Amino acid sequence: MKKVAMLVVLAGLCGIAEAKPPLFVERPGELEFSGQLIVRPRQDLSAERSTLARERLSSMVKNYYPEVDEYTIFVPGADRSARGAGENDLAAELMSTGDYQYAHPNWICYPINTPNDPLFPSMWHHVNMQSELGWNISTGSSSILVAMTDTGVDYTHVELQNRVPGYNSASNMAEVDGGQIWDIHGHGTHVAGCAAATGNNNTGVAGVGWNLKFMMCRVTDFSSGGAYFEDLTEAARWAVEHGSRTASTSYTGVEYETISTTGDYIDSIGGLYLYAADNSSRDHYYFDWPNVIVVGATDWTDNRAWFSSYGLACDVFAPGDGIWSSTVGNNYAAWSGTSMATPVANGVLGVIWSVNPALTHHEARDIMFNSCTDIGAAGEDNVYGHGRVNLYQAVLAAQATLCLADYNGDGFVNGNDYDAFADDFDVADPAADLNNDGFVNGNDYDLFAEHFDVGC
Numbered sequence: 001m002k003k004v005a006m007l008v009v010l011a012g013l014c015g016i017a018e019a020k021p022p023l024f025v026e027r028p029g030e031l032e033f034s035g036q037l038i039v040r041p042r043q044d045l046s047a048e049r050s051t052l053a054r055e056r057l058s059s060m061v062k063n064y065y066p067e068v069d070e071y072t073i074f075v076p077g078a079d080r081s082a083r084g085a086g087e088n089d090l091a092a093e094l095m096s097t098g099d100y101q102y103a104h105p106n107w108i109c110y111p112i113n114t115p116n117d118p119l120f121p122s123m124w125h126h127v128n129m130q131s132e133l134g135w136n137i138s139t140g141s142s143s144i145l146v147a148m149t150d151t152g153v154d155y156t157h158v159e160l161q162n163r164v165p166g167y168n169s170a171s172n173m174a175e176v177d178g179g180q181i182w183d184i185h186g187h188g189t190h191v192a193g194c195a196a197a198t199g200n201n202n203t204g205v206a207g208v209g210w211n212l213k214f215m216m217c218r219v220t221d222f223s224s225g226g227a228y229f230e231d232l233t234e235a236a237r238w239a240v241e242h243g244s245r246t247a248s249t250s251y252t253g254v255e256y257e258t259i260s261t262t263g264d265y266i267d268s269i270g271g272l273y274l275y276a277a278d279n280s281s282r283d284h285y286y287f288d289w290p291n292v293i294v295v296g297a298t299d300w301t302d303n304r305a306w307f308s309s310y311g312l313a314c315d316v317f318a319p320g321d322g323i324w325s326s327t328v329g330n331n332y333a334a335w336s337g338t339s340m341a342t343p344v345a346n347g348v349l350g351v352i353w354s355v356n357p358a359l360t361h362h363e364a365r366d367i368m369f370n371s372c373t374d375i376g377a378a379g380e381d382n383v384y385g386h387g388r389v390n391l392y393q394a395v396l397a398a399q400a401t402l403c404l405a406d407y408n409g410d411g412f413v414n415g416n417d418y419d420a421f422a423d424d425f426d427v428a429d430p431a432a433d434l435n436n437d438g439f440v441n442g443n444d445y446d447l448f449a450e451h452f453d454v455g456c
Contacts (some may be wrong), residue, residue: 006291023088026104028246033087035078036062039071052098072106118334119205124300125319125344128373130392131208134351137395139199140209141354146195146346148189149232149241151225152181154328157189159197159204160214160271160354167217167242169235170227176355178237181218185225186328187339191250192216193326194340195347204332205324208347208391209354215244219251229253240271243365245353245361248274248346250339254294254313255287263292270361274346276338277309285382293365297321297341298388302375315385316372318344347387357399358409367397404434405451413455421448 010021022392024030041053060073073429078086085106091103104280134297145164153160165175173179183189196214198204217235236247253259254275277284277296284294297320304310305321321342322334345368352364359367371394372387380386407417424432425448428440434447 009163010332017142023091024084026084026105026107031083032107033078035086037073037075037091037103039073039094039103040101040279042101043069043429049099053097053301054260056094056097057137060451075282077348093143095373118274119324122334123205123324125323126206126391127209128298128300128302128319128388129344129348129390133361134391134395135199135210136349138354139400140196140212140347140351141357142211142213144209144350144353144357145213145214145215145244145351147217147244148188148191148195148343148346149235149239149247149249150191150251151185151217151220151227152188153192154183154189154326155181155216155324157193157328158201159207159326160189160192162196162198162211162213162353163192164213164215164243166215167235167238168221168395169217169219169231169238170221179218180221181216183328184218184220184223185351186223187250188216188218189328190325191248191343192338193349194323195248195325195343205326207325208344209350212347212350212354213409215239215242218249219249220418227251227375228257229258233258236262236273237265239267240266240273244271245364246272246274246346246349248295250276250337250342252276252278254278254292254309255346260287260289263289267291267361272349272361272365274342274349276342279307279313279337279339280309282305282311284309284311286312288312291341293345293368294385295338295342295345296384297336297338300376302388303371304384305328305336308341310383312382316345316369316384317341317375317384317388318348319388320344345389348391348394351391352394352398356401358411359398359401363401364398367401368394371397391405402449403451403456405456406455407448413452 040124051399057071057073061071062074063072075086075090087105093101094100128250166181167174168179175176175181193207196209197205197207219231219235231285232249232251239247259275265344266273276291277294293315294313294315296310297318298317299305299321315441318341320338321336323340324334348368349364352367369386371390372392374387376384389439405413409423433445
């Protein structure tokens with residue numbers, strides 16, 4: 001108590017006061033300062049004061065919009081001061097005169113790719129993962145295939161038509177040969193939607209990768225959903241052997257070495273294996289599979305969900321508490337578990353590869369790991385691993401690996417790339433929007449030429 005009292009006295013003697021926060025604070029990637037303000041005079045001023053208010057702005061005017069009586073003005077010296085300081089100071093000075101309705105930054109705004117799916121506002125996990133910003137770069141590519149090994153899928157569900165034929169490991173039969181894939185339990189349909197439910201279709205929910213292709217490998221013929229280990233691991237291997245970049249399993253049993261063995265095999269053929277940490281709230285301190293991505297679950301507060309296991313074995317966490325997704329019968333529900341977190345992480349990997357399909361499986365994995373939001377102790381820790389997956393940061397990192405000048409993606413930079421870009425540019429094809437600002441214009445042409453000149 002004495003120490004606290006002394007601090008209060010010292011603060012009073014020294015005249016310490018809290019710094020007043022700035023009126024406007026930028027959010028990189030969402031709102032950024034431009035060195036300009038938008039100002040509107042009050043509409044109830046006398047003629048004399050209105051003239052004075054407008055004259056005060058005259059030397060700074062960039063544009064005037066009479067239809068709304070707004071001025072865009074340059075902020076003198078904004079480029080020589082701390083970011084935002086000029087905007088805040090000038091706005092405060094103008095507003096203190098009482099002559100203006102508002103004065104705020106002419107923000108540099110970025111498009112927000114918000115899907116129109118009715119349940120999207122309830123999908124809190126996309127907020128935590130910054131999915132909307134990520135979707136401005138990629139919503140997943142139909143050329144990228146991810147797989148789930150589970151109880152099957154409702155293949156009539158409107159959200160799950162972006163599917164390729166799968167496999168039934170319980171009967172050892174591919175779907176094209178008559179293997180049954182229909183969801184015998186219900187779990188698999190929800191899992192599939194977490195990763196790849198079609199977004200922006202004015203229906204239901206949005207998966208992490210709206211436009212990814214997915215494969216369902218059914219691992220059981222029991223209505224309880226129970227599956228043999230061998231069927232779980234065989235299904236994962238089959239999926240990657242047949243073209244999937246990933247296989248994720250939302251079942252118990254992560255601590256057994258057969259999971260590690262399958263992870264090693266899948267790694268050897270260029271795929272990634274994800275497995276749920278389970279819902280027993282245990283500390284998995286005693287194992288760490290080198291080639292299995294073990295996924296724990298977070299809640300909306302970005303803390304470990306109360307049910308999620310954790311520890312040394314866990315590589316990443318992903319949202320898994322109250323996750324809205326597809327259910328059998330063209331329905332939807334919010335379910336909880338590391339079962340949900342695992343396909344969410346699977347979807348992130350799919351979108352990473354959608355941005356740059358040339359990435360190796362280790363490069364894609366490392367991008368997901370290194371782009372995680374750090375929760376828990378600083379850096380990689382023995383509770384949360386690398387942290388909670390962040391779609392936006394992941395796709396930014398994937399985008400940074402691209403060779404923009406290799407426009408046709410054949411591994412070479414030559415005249416074929418120039419011709420392909422010119423063709424798309426001439427018709428304003430969205431593929432030619434290299435800087436992702438929503439327009440195809442000279443800025444994209446200059447960016448391509450700059451990269452072309454240096455060979456990447």
